[in-house]
Amino acid sequence: MPDRPARLPVGVTTAAPTRASVGLRSDRGPILGSVMISIALIAIDATILATAVPAIVKDLGGFTQFPWLFSAYLLTQAISTPVYGKLADTFGRKPLMLFGIGTFVVGSVLCAVAWSMGALIAFRALQGLGAGAIQPAGMTIMGDIYSVAERAVAQGYIASVWAMSAVVGPALGGLFSDHLSWRWIFWINVPLGLLAAAVLWLRFDERPEPHERRPIDWWGALLVAAASALLLGLLEGGIRWPWWSWQSGVAFGGTAVLLVLFVRVEGRAADPVLPGWLFRHRVLNAATVGAFVAGMVMLGVTSYIPVYAQQVLGAGATVAGFAVAALAIGWPIAATTSGRVYLRWGFRSCLLLGAAFGAGGAVIIALVGPDSPVWLLAVACLVLGLGLGYVVSPSVVALQSAVEFRQRGVATGANMFARSVGSAVGVAMFGAIANAIVADRLGGAEAAGAVELEQLPVGVLDPALQAVFLAVAACALLLVLAGLMMPSRLVDGPDREPATSE
Template sequence: MTVSPPSPPISRASVGLRSERGPVLLAVMLSTGLVAIDATILATAVPAVVSDLGGFTQFPWLFSVYLLAQAVSVPIYGKLADLFGRKPVMLFGIALFVLGSLLCGIAWGMGALIAFRAIQGLGAGAVQPVGMTIVGDIYSTAERAKVQGYIASVWAASSLVGPTLGGVFADYLSWRWIFFVNLPIGIAATWALWRSFRESVERRRHRIDYAGAALLTTGGVLLLLALLEGGVRWAWSSPTSVLLFAAAAVLLVAFVLVERRAAEPVLPLWVFGNRVLNAANAGALVVGVLMLGLSSYVPLFAQGVLGTGAVVAGFALAAMTIGWPIAASTAGRFYLTVGFRATMLMGAAFGVLGSGILLTVDGDSTVWHLAAACFVIGIGLGFVSSPAVVAAQSSVTWQFRGVATGATMFARSVGSSVGVAVFGAIANAVVAARLGGATPDLERLPRGVLEPAVHTVFVASAVVAVALLAAGLLMPRHVVEPSSDHS
């Protein structure tokens, strides 16, 4: 049974889009590029950052705090975009990201850099979901798959360019240029969006759900913090982990109770009763688990077990990010003819096949073998993620498209955190068993210990890939578009 969102009065938002779609799409792609490059560009420059600022034990927080801030703010921005329009929220997100980049570039210590990375993450939390919502507004269902292929190609290119660019800046200029380079890109995106994107939203007073936003943010931060740092900074069974999970559970239960009474809830509870959105969110969650989980361990296997260099190891992972946009850009041909469900199931089949190929990789395999498995998995993720987002956007009217898109992006962020945590726990458990309880850094392990540890992660990814089939089966055979869409 699919629960539909409540039908708001027409006076709530009367939308008329008079956009030059090409420049608007360019602005969305530039904005997406900001977030995508920033996800990888810093990794290769960490030694230079630590050498300059110190704080070696703190540098993992450069990544964790960014992910936390981005993930918990996504659903809030999605709701704000529905209330006040896409343009102001998107411009605010770009401005906040650029401000955070500028501050990161002039950071005087590791603590300051971590704080400014949080500001970047809060900006990124608006850019990705609102950008996808804008695409859903100005392109039809038939057009969205090709456009999503363009956006996916930005992620693919960024995954290749980011680490290389970060290394070049760190070696030949300064690591600070990793952040300064965002300024001209952000300004160009702002100019294109300001000049070309027009929307007419009828203004009226809104009752902002401050309590819901605060509970969701705090509960989400504690949950993601427990997932990201559990098994790393403290044991899963430690009082710290138990306290974090318990506090997160209490806050999220309180959030549900508040949302039931809120006049304009930040994350309406009907989202969890809508079968299309449940299927889309389930698919996004599993995609997040596989994407970031494998991103952490495929290069490690290539370098530590196969004996390749960092560049070749990056190539193996890049195969996955190349397969993704290929599938995303062609998915429209399939879901327009056979439907969203069949297309997601086809993607799930590719995901399971690729994971099966990954299981055959061992210490005697070539890097091409590893790359082939990643490429097939990437095709599967593309055929799941693109139809999932389009189906979610197509199942609601303009007034709820931001919430629907934000919920899907939030599910992927949570999946990414879960993937890193679960796969890390599995790898560490194997290492501890082989070394009698000791769990040194995986990068320093001998091949005889590292190979079975990472192979166990590959087994776990194959099990997770089967969940893609469940997400596809959950999607209804037919997704009915609401007739009251004003876009």
Template sequence: MTASPPAPGISRASVGLRSERGPVLLAVMLSTGLVAIDATILATAVPAVVSDLGGFTQFPWLFSVYLLAQAVSVPLYGKLSDLVGRKPIMLVGIGLFVVGSLLCGVAWSMAALIVFRVLQGLGAGAVQPVGMTIIGDIYSTAERAKVQGYIASVWAAASLVGPTLGGFFADYLSWRWIFFVNLPIGVAAVWMLSRNFHERLERKRHRIDYAGATLLALGGTVLLLALLEGGVRWGWGSAISVSLFVASAVLLTAFVAVERRAAEPVLPMWVLGRRVLNATNAAALVAGALTLGLSSYVPLFAQGVLGTGAVVAGFALAAMTIGWPIAASVAGRFYLTVGFRATMLMGSAFAVVGSAVLLTVDGSSTVLHLALACFLIGVGLGFVVSPSVVAAQSSVTWRSRGVVTGTSMFARSVGSAVGVAVFGAIANGVVARRLHGAPTDLQHLPAGVLEPAVHAVFIASTVVAVAMVAAAALMPARVEEPEAD
């Protein structure tokens, strides 16, 4: 078998045999599937986990520590993939995730399960950005949108299969199979990637930016912890909340100072000085906030206000994850003809229209009405997020592609945390006014109180959708592709 010429825009440092791109893509999709299913499969089995291990008050940390570990490690893995190659970092990420899954499956207490979820999160932090970077390496700009549609379809399938699979394991087998199911998928991904993905790299000594990596990890962790737990475990104005925000500001300021002097910084400051990357990171931030807002409150509205069951409520949200890959897969036809900015502006318009439809949903609406709004917003996200990732990757050479992909995904994680914090504060504020400050939670509210609380969140999500228009407008009319390394 002989090697074919690389597709336009692909670096010589990372190209394997062109005929092997299909198996490599499948390996990336399998790896992404690990992370995607894990994002939805555990929620339906929480009662079974708590019944077996106890620790009801601790179970929210199963999700928080995973998100924290994933988010803060994303930019670090992105940089390392630029230094030592995509393949070793991807294999490390899959390995960490699989080992973490095995340990979660044999966990003997809630505390142990939480610790092992951190290991899973560290693995997921490598899988997502490096997988997307590999796609950027082996496919040309013209091909990437369609391929990103495949990746988005993995998330769509996971959002449908995950909750059902989790419920099935919890009811008929054991909640531990929620984690054991990752093992064969991970092994298959490692096998396919090892056999089919080949990199040719210049071997040279690197000066690892340990100080910058440590400050970014600590600063990001403290910031995300403050956003995720503020208003939940402690008040926004409490001493611990203020202390966390001040500490994160100090750590991140020190991180910027260190990066200005580092020989090979984890996050080069030029990333923050390019219009293309500022636009893509802003779009990722806003998309993260909008996605989490819908994921958290649409099912709650469907069940608590419209009176549907969990499955029907999941259908309403699934409409968004169906619209996203449809738009992502055809986005390339648009940005190759009218450009990235026009495509992202069109997507933003879809998101605004979908949010406007969401504002018309009330207690007398049907689930189809709610699903239509989610579908339109999903289409908008597909036309914004996928082109923004392609634009970011196309604006740099191979040596920086991991950094810009990791930065974009980190921005989306921060946006998700900010969205959770802001939307939660808005909903809880409405509830507090309605109940005159009586303590309660959103899961056990009468529809007459829950409806205005979630409607306020829908208003906020409309504002976020409008902010997406502004982020798209930041994108330059033309994105110049640099010469390959």
């Protein structure tokens, strides 16, 4: 691919490199590597504990608390992402990225020496705060140092990191737990995090243009509070407490009140965390819809297909893992090749192509039955992965190209936040569907709660998961909406405002 120096001022151009930039041609490779390592760490840590829970509980106790090892990490990561996106525009990408890596490494060290389940949960939350900075800052750096034509390849690398982490994470967790100690799950983050920080420190020379420093929007913390209440209600509703309970009422009622307050105060803020123009921007709205739906679909597939493959089709854990791994193959392939599509036919065509693949893969999953071969699930995941790759990665490229440099961080952060909320909504919705059908077949929620997953008969589990897959297919159809909302091309080339009509 054509190269361009990594030391870029505000207002990045996409012109071909000049002879003066040849001496800096190697800068972008190490920067990309640093971002990939950082994102790999936060992606793997979202799943690596899944196979290590028995060892952790045996060592620390707290069996009833262990779900918070996942919820605390995902919650703090999700709620902090939009705030960090704004800070990346205010203080620069490099300082925020280094802060995120440092916070994540410190959190990892504390997790490794945790003395109780409560301490481990608290330190996982600290890890999540670091991860919340790494994700938007890293994705924004990719938008800064690569042109529109080059971002597809860069996004393909990043997509491959996310996809492979979903498969590698649980395997590494089991490996460390069986042969070393679960604490090595966190110790391994330290050298890799320090390496990523050192490369970024030495090779990324960020030179933002001087501009008027506006006051920090402290009232933007209302968004963090609202997001915390919403995600808490979605992640724990139907699990730790019933959906129709006072806890859910407090969580969702508090969300509504905090959002109303947030909208009122942000309308008067000089430099709000989520500016109003984000919600009036056609490209950003399309990208947000795509990210939200992708988050929902991903959770439905990765959470329930392994269960279906093992408990209904009778496959082993390894075979079930390979079926889901097909998703990790299709996504990077589509992300890497999407540049040829949107540069030739436009972003709308690219997203609609992804919507077609995504809907097709989801429909195949919905048609799978107890007599279907496992390889059919793998084919469905591969097709679905192609669809998500042609939607999610080009959407990020489009939104980063459609806003100014100073707005790129907040736009990227908002998109990452939409995907996190979509994942939480997917967990809640698909879990409620499955639980309702299981309870109906077994004669009530109490009877269903007393039965372990392995004890559920196929006649009960199959219709429950079939209903989930139908819901996933219905959600995947919403990817078409994201494609129709997206303008076909950007006016006057890359990094310009998008067209509002064809």
